[in-house]
Amino acid sequence: MMDQNTYRPISKEVHSQDDQDFHFLKEEGIKVIQRLGNKLWTDYNTHDPGITILEILAYAITDLGYRLSLPVEDLLLGEEKSNYLKRHFHMASDVLPCKALTELDYRMLFMDIEGVKNSWVEPYKKEVFMDCKNVKMAYEPVIWQGIPDKDKKSFELKGLHKILVDASDEISFDQIRKNVMRAYHQNRNLCEDLVEVIPVEAHPIQVCAIMDLAPDANEELIAATIEWNIEQYFSPNLHFYSFEKMLDKGYSADEILEGPYLKHGYLDPQEMQAAKLRNTISQSDIIQLIMDIEGVESIKDLSINHCDESLSGNGWVIEIPEGRKPILCDKSKFNFYKGLLPLNVNQEAVSNYKKVLVDQFREEQYGIKEKGFALPEPYDHSLEEYTSIRNDFPEVYGVGPLGIPESAKGMGRQEKANQLKAYLTFFDQILVSYFKHLGQVKSLLSVFETRERTYFTARIADIGDHQTFLGEFYDSGNLYEDLMAPFDERNKRSQQLKDHLLARFGEKFSDYAFLMKKIYGSGVDEQVLETKSYFLKEYGNISAERATAMNYFRQSAKNLWNSSNVSGFEKRVALLVGIKNYFRKNLSKSFVEIFPTSNSEGEAGFKWRIYDLNNNIILSSNKFYQGRTAAHKDIYLVIQQVNAVSPEMINTSLDQFEDVPEENFQFACFQVSISASGRFSFGISDPDIVNQDSPDFIIASQQKFFTFQNFKNALLSFKSFMVEHMDDEGMFVVENILLRPDFNEEDLNNQHFLPFCKDDCGQGNCLDPYSYRVTIVLPGNSFRFADRDFRDFLENIIREELPAHILAKICWIGRANTGDLEQEDQMSPFEQAYKNFLSGLTVGDFQYHEEFIKILSELHSIYPTGTLYNCEDEDESNAMRDTIILGRSNLGTI
Incomplete structure (x- = not known):
């Protein structure tokens, strides 16, 4: 018998307490009525008309709750079903991949080039010698002749690379080199550069074998397969995978989309890291891969050795020099037997079979893989569709489509019904506004749109008798202007929506908005909103390019100036401070x-x-x-x-x-x-x-x-x-590593280095003016940049966004006094020299380096002029913002 103490009755409280629970909504409504109207209304039973109205309203709310609970894809579906998500969000393939950043990223990037089997990125070592006595630099130690040892200094340039490429024989290496150079510069990191692309040096290996084949084996096919398998053992080809295959390998979606977005599919990062140059060749490994070939019954004899007779190696294991890749040399020989009979192998047929194997691999490797994943299919629910709650009332109320019965029209019933209709219209208008808002969620939460209004409403005219109790204004008037506009703080609400979307990307504009409000007041509210909106629109680009530098390699003149070909750092900083036009352009014209x-x-x-x-x-x-x-x-x-x-x-x-x-x-x-x-x-x-x-x-x-x-x-x-x-804001980012002299220039007089001071040679000082350094040039007399607070804010943004290993020198240049038109303007000569420098850099011409280095080294910042604060003058307590307090005012940085 069940213990009475353990028995628990089934609870009658089964409400879910949400907006889809009719009974919960009804009971909550009755509680509110009891609290507010208990002195006037005490009958809360079903027969009461007030409870009937409450029940119908609760039912309408459940419909709204149901639509709110629909899948996100249904809420976001607009007029077009195709690409409906792309109209509102950045896709994962837009924001998760990035330009090549790490060594592994670069290797993956080069693997995407047809003909590249593998590649390795190594530092390019170049030493610079310094004569601290005569303040000179050179690439050769000849500059040290005749000076004491204490004045001899040197440093090694950092950030320079060379790329070793393991290339296939089907495509010329010159073409591969050109493609690798182009891919590198399209993804070049800030303050880094590529010096050379060289093939991996080959180390020939001889493999000789005598094998027994099955009676029905095709000896030419087997010979081709043996050569192909040995070549793959020496230097394996890495494989591209589809998105689905990568999921099967255990990678999550965000892990798959890390790194550069490749056109031929996805590479397994673990396979890439394991793909190193082989340093030993084992005879047992070759025996195993030959025996795995169908048709090979036994190996009578097998030997491996260096093709270079001057080298000696162990018969079982051969050592490969570091930095070289083994290849099968032409001294290799494969002999085949079927029983006691030797076989004559047709080498032309072997070559044809080998070509088929190579072509088959290339087709599998470089065919475009399925890179995406299926998006959810939306269903159109007509979210904004609404019918009046009067349709749900019993006919006796006379508020529905049938109206008042003919027999009751002379008893004042029509006037009372009209009064009830007008009363119910209040609830109708609230509900239709909610449904209208629900239909606009896709636009309000879109990263690509900013609406002119954030409140919405519509007419309820499905019964068609509203003019009898509402008047003509309901049809002829603007409901938004009459009902919503007074409450629609459009800018404030849009700012909140954009802040929410920015927070999803881990971004914030609170400091920027506060500063703009402090300096300019409410007149820039729209500009702040536009800054946030444009930043969200561009986020797909700037997130992928965050660490990239400009592409200077073989560019046309139109892609060097008045162009968006700038570093990702410049784009991001510009958008963070409200500069929509981040092009490299002339800023001296005002x-x-x-x-x-x-x-x-x-x-x-x-x-x-x-x-x-x-x-x-x-x-x-x-x-x-x-x-x-x-x-x-x-x-x-x-x-x-x-x-x-x-x-x-x-x-x-x-x-x-x-x-x-x-x-x-x-x-x-x-x-x-x-x-x-x-x-x-x-x-x-x-x-x-x-x-x-x-x-x-x-x-x-x-x-x-x-x-x-x-x-x-x-x-x-x-x-x-x-x-x-009226656009005078922008910046120029000069990478010091690109100012280095030509490595092939032997004449010391034509090696134009950046200037340095004798103090730089002191103990603990930095000698290297090139490695991981940038010079950032900004117009010091533009409207916002002339403000001291905004300068401080922008300098902080620059240092926060610049990679931590890069040191910036910030110069604010221009005319120190805007009213003195005769005063020297530093910006114009700088712009011309920079334009000439880029035009030479893109084709490897160093003739403009000297001029540009001279102008760059002579730049000096201009600062906002101000009035020295007089502590004894009480009238200056509310002095203008140009006042300077000694020891407390930040005048700027060099």
Whole structure:
């Protein structure tokens, strides 16, 4: 008999407590009603109309809950079923692979080149000798003649490589060398370079054997197979696999996609690491592989030896010199018997069979393998489809499609039904908005899209009688503007969505957003959002190229300048600080002039103006600035505000006027003014100043006036110019290792090295100015870069993103005083010298090295000028941001 103490009754509490549990939702709703309306309403039984409404609402919520629980692929399905995931996410094949980074990555990369059986990356050793007395460098120790030992120093260049290639005989090595060089430079790491590609030196081995074959064996096929198997033993071919085969080998998806993305399939990293140059040849191994061939019955005799008679080796095991690969030499001989009869082997037939084996391997090896994996098939659930909850009410309520019975229309029932319909529309509108939001999840969480609105709603008109109790506004009005727009903080919500997506990649923009807000106020909110959005769009590229350098090998002029052929480091840093155009381009040309002036009280200060391509002034500042930093701040604020206004908004805002307006008006950042003669001009407002009567409300104005018919085109032209030409931000990353002189230059006078100081020869100082060093050149007088806080932020970003083993020298160059147009500009000669240097580097011409090294070594940073802070002057407690406090202000770094 069951022990009464162990008996436990089945619980009646079976609710799942989620949004798909009708009974749970109903009971929770009744609890809320009891808490809020217990003094007015005490009947919560099923017959009560209020409970009926609650039940129908609970049922509608279960439908919403069901759709929310659908598989992710169903929620993301849009209008097109093909490639639906690619419209919203970066694919694994885009973000998980990377350009070659490690030695194993490079070996895999070269294996993807047809004709490369294997390869090895080794350091290229080159010593540089230093004469510390006369401050000279050379590649030969002849420079040390006549100087004391204490002045003799030397160092070895690091980051240089040579590649040993085990190549097949079917493709010329010159072609293979060219392909390897091209692949290396497309994946070259920052501050590294390739000096030479050489074939692995062969070491011939003689193999002689006498074998008995089966009576029906094909001796020519067996001879070809023996040669092929011995060659594979000497230097095995590595195999490409499909994605499915790699899964079968025990690798996970992220492990399979590590390293470079190869066109012929995937390589097993363990096989690659084990594939080393063979240093011994064993007679027993060869006997085993011959006996494994079908048709070979026995081996009567077998011998192995060096083909070079001057070398001697053990008859059972032969040692192979380091760095060489064994090959089967032409002294090898294979004799075959069938019983007592010797066989004559047709060598032409053997060659034909050997060719078939080689071609079969090449077809299997270099045929494109299935590299992807099946994505889930989505099902279209029509997520946004919604029908009014009035359809679910009993007919006696008269709110459904059938309406009020004819017999009850004269008793005031219609008016009461209309009141209930209007009441239920409140719930309908909330529910349809939720369903509409669900249909837009795919766009809101997309890494490629940024919506103009983040709240959504729709009309409920499936019954068709809404005009009788809602009026015409429901059809003619804009429901979003009427219901959602006041609550839709679009920028704030979009920022949160982008932060969520960025966090999934382990990225954050909180410091950048805080700094931009601190310097420029709320006027750059759209620019910050655009920075996050563009970073997410480009993440597939910058994640794969994070450690790569520019490709300088055999490039055309158009791919060296005004080109995206820059290092992955430059791309990433640019996108992290809101520079969308990370091309290598001219930065010395500026359309902005900041000029010194004085105010009515005689105080010295600055104003600014912007010129167009024809040197006409298109915008002039209204404000007077005591420091250039404040002027730069407003210039950048104006640019970002204008860029945030779309051409569509300009068209819509001006097309709304049926007649020529007679009073000043505003839209977005534009303050449109009308002259006494009825002509139009505009100014740009400060978004952080609410009082429009403030003298600082208008930052800058255009002094030209237009008729209303021409005003729209003038605004659009102004907008287009600001977007296309007001771009003075960028950087140049110079890898010092590429500045080394030609290794083949014997004349010491033509070996142009980077300069160094005698102090560099001191104990503990770094002698090597080349290895793992970069010089980063930035425009010091561009709008944001002239700000001291932004410079500090950018320098920190550069050091955080630069690989830890690379040391950077950061130079901020340009005109120290933007208002003095006669002052020397360092940027222009630097850009020209750098362009010449790259044009020579790409073809191996060193004629521009001396000029570029000279200009690079003479660069000096410019710093934002400021006013020394006066601690005794209490009025300076709120001094402008240009103030400098001794011992506390970071003026910059060299």
